Amino acid sequence: MKRKLSFFLKPKSIAVIGASESPGKVGNSVFHNIISTFKGNVYPINPTKDEICGYKAYASISDVKDSVDIAIICIPAKFVLDVVKECVKLEIKGLIIISAGFKEVGGQGALYEKELKEISQQHEIRIIGPNCLGIVSPYYNGTFSAISPKKGNIAVVSQSGAMLTAILDWAETQDMGFSNFISMGNKVDVDETDLIEELANDPDTKIILLYLESVNDGQKFLKIVPDAVHKKPVIILKSGISEAGSRAASSHTGALAGNDIAFSIAFEKCGVIRAKTMTDLFDMARIFDRASLPKGNHFVIVTNAGGPGIVATDAFEAYNVGLSRLSSRITELLRVRLPPEAAVYNPVDIIGDAPPERYRIALETVFQEENAICAGALILVTPQAQTKPLGVAQVLKEIQEKFPQKLIVASFMGGSSMVKPINHLQDSTIPCYEFPEQAIKAIKFICEYVENQKKPNINSKKIARYRISTERISEIFDNAQIDGRNVLLSSETSEIFRLYGIKNPKTYIAKSPSEAEKLSTKIGFPLVMKVVSPDIIHKTDCGGVILNVKDEQQARDAFVRIINNVQKYGPLNAKIYGIELQEMVQTESFKKSTQMILGMTRDPQWGPLLMVGTGGIYTNFLKDVSFDLAYKYDKEEAIAQLSKTKIYNILKGVRGEPPSDIEAILNVLVRISQLVHDFPQIVELDINPLLVFEESPEHDAYSAVDIKITIKQKKK
């Protein structure tokens, strides 16, 4: 169990290793920042000086006789390891290694980092960095950046140091206060999950914002972060969404970017709010920082202009945020209290000549509604001839005081005339946005957060397990490895699925036309014949599948045809193990037959990612599939996943068709989830098609027709 990180946020004493008096040196900037901001004991370490900036200097960290909480290291990389070992011996709690020259430069630097990682794994000491900016907070500035943020409640954690300095600089011009800025650098020890966990318990932090390019350990994140999110909002900007962005992220961090879908799902499972842009990140931060959580999820728009009201209405719809349907009592009251030209339904348009008082009247009226009907209001102010924006801002403050339970979000649309009113709201709980869309997006996320808080923590879920005898399956995997295969043969996949209680048709492999002829009679007709080759991914495309083989002679001919087709159209030198003969499922005997695809790919950061959707040969073109991580996966998760596909409606039964055996699909999904958990060596799995028939009382109206399993090659 590694030591918690609170000492990094509020250390009692700090040593700066590499502290310098020479301007321009990192050690000088860091030491200068520390002595200007930190109130505790400071120890400059420099073997060539007796004194630095009036502080007694020490030749080495071992010469400091007092206890040191953290050491900030800013010396060349080649000297860092020795110093770290010294700090371990002295039982210093934590290190911030600002020095660069590690993994990011490759070669010797990568070796230094490897050793650094080993040290951190073997000892209690915690390490932030290397190659990082450090930590800056209202408590101390342990970086080489001269800017210290305004005190507040937002913690920012970043994988990119430059991103952090840009935010620090920008924050000076904004109405936001910060509790911590932490740069993680190469994440040799302390990573995003550790920091989220720590900041969740930090009383000075109300919201945690992160900029990430990768996640160190997906499973750890899934275990820890849901707890943190139940304490406070965690908003993450994860870059590398696009293919090109993902490549850039890989280049930058030297880590695999992972599948972006998996990131989104993982964040959703944990209740993390995902920002897609920098603007989003701070728009969301603003609402969480200022406002109280809303008590409902329907809102009123109060505007002094029709156009912005319509734009806002569209955005409410687009972001799927509820618009209040005001009761007739309230609309009647509004009709009485507002000018006859005003619109009294939502949006409430108090028209262009509205003085500040009219905003008061409208809001006091609509806020009479219960929270369930009206949890708050979006106020739109446009600069018209009679508009007094500053007066409106004052009214909003007073209304908020009177109705503290209601969420008020404002958009003062315009330029110079709106600066004063916006500034006037800075010390209030009313977040203010330039345009209504930003405001509504922020409202959407705060509502989602509230909804998420009502859900139980995913980690509290108990997952029932099927009892499976796994020895035989391990043996199958071992045999495949001995045979030099990563792809299992159909006979092997068929056996594994049967052991996991998933039905699939009878299958044999023939090695010659005459063997095909003989085996065909054991199965019966008609049957399907398919090439068995790990090198052929799309069998149909190269003529590797022949359906509806009706007799022995056709089986013999099909064998030769498939071999010829594959040699002609398949990949060069594809290894062919034989031709599979499989019972052909007689779909005509069912009232309804639907082709589904079920699959799993193991994401390098998040583990097994399950897929379900429309199957058959058009799968790749229709792209009607949905994904979920096989983490705490049960039928509840399975139905939620399946219901995100278009085929789900067809499965439920349309145009008089009977419903399909949806329960059977859920069973197969849950069993696959267990299989891929039980055997981490499975890296890919596909069933296409899984034929699903009309609902049956036993929930077994399906057949897993074509199954592929790929296992991981054992590392040499």
Add this chain to the structure above:
Amino acid sequence: MSKSIYIMSTASASGKTAVSIGLFLVFKEDGMNSGYFKPIGDPFSDVKVTKADKDVNVIHRMLDRKYSREEICPIFISPTAFLDEIPFDKVKGVQELIKDAFEEMASKTDILFIEGNHDYTQFHSLGLDDPQLAKLLESPVVLVSMCKDDSDLDKIIMALEEINRNELDLKGIILTNMTDLQLTKIKEKYEQIFQRRNVPLLGVIPQSKLLSSPTVGEVLEATGGKLLTEEINVVKDNRVERFIIGAMQCNDAITYMRKSQNLGVITGGDRSDIILTAIELGVSLIVLTGNLQPEVQALAKAEEEGIPIILVSTDTYTTAMNIQNVRIQIQQGETDLCKEQAQKYLDWKKLY
């Protein structure tokens, strides 16, 4: 005069060297003073990785350097420009040189295995093809051939007819590198064809990934590339069983990469995502084309995981073709496998 067996093949890379080495070692273990002779070798390569005909080098070391390379292989002739090297009026001299060297070597051994040219037709225009050399050396012959499909059977039959035409003493045929499917076909079809022609089938050797896959060193040589990671000696003998070109999106590439063992990935140096995925999946080799240097992070990761990266100046297509044409040689450490295969799959006593 000792016995000699002339081993010829229908095509290059059919497994002649593996069979020759295997037989050499099996007979040695059986108490014979066995020898090896290669009438014509490949000239030395200019590329630094392998400086000489590797087959000869391997045998030279296997024989504990008892005989010089010149004794084992008296002449090296370019397979592509032999007319420039050997004018027709010099052919007789070459034949005499080979005959003398052969007799010298034969006098020192109980049984001499003669490894023929790349295929039995090579140097036919000079009269130095395998059937004519076997006749010159009065040596019984063994035909080695792969048999991937029926078209290879045609080649075998043609070779057998050429052997008959030259009135050579055919000891039998050895089929190599056979897949499971072909093994079944041999039993069902080919055996009868050979029986009808009175050709003994001396053995059928199944496919061996080890002996049929190029090494990192061979790929390096074939592509003329530069190894960016580690010292060549650490990785040069690592085998690469299959290659893919990583030009697709990373998530799609993963599916292809996961399916093969000991994989080589050909991609551009700017594809850090593909490179990192390949490293993560533990491939055997990464070849970067177009002289695009990889990101330092990717290179560091490859170093850390011990995965070799070769940088080549050619485009991806040319690189893939160069790799496709790589000539696979037996490595020093694989001679035991050759012996094991000969013992297990060949009716070698029939060669006494």
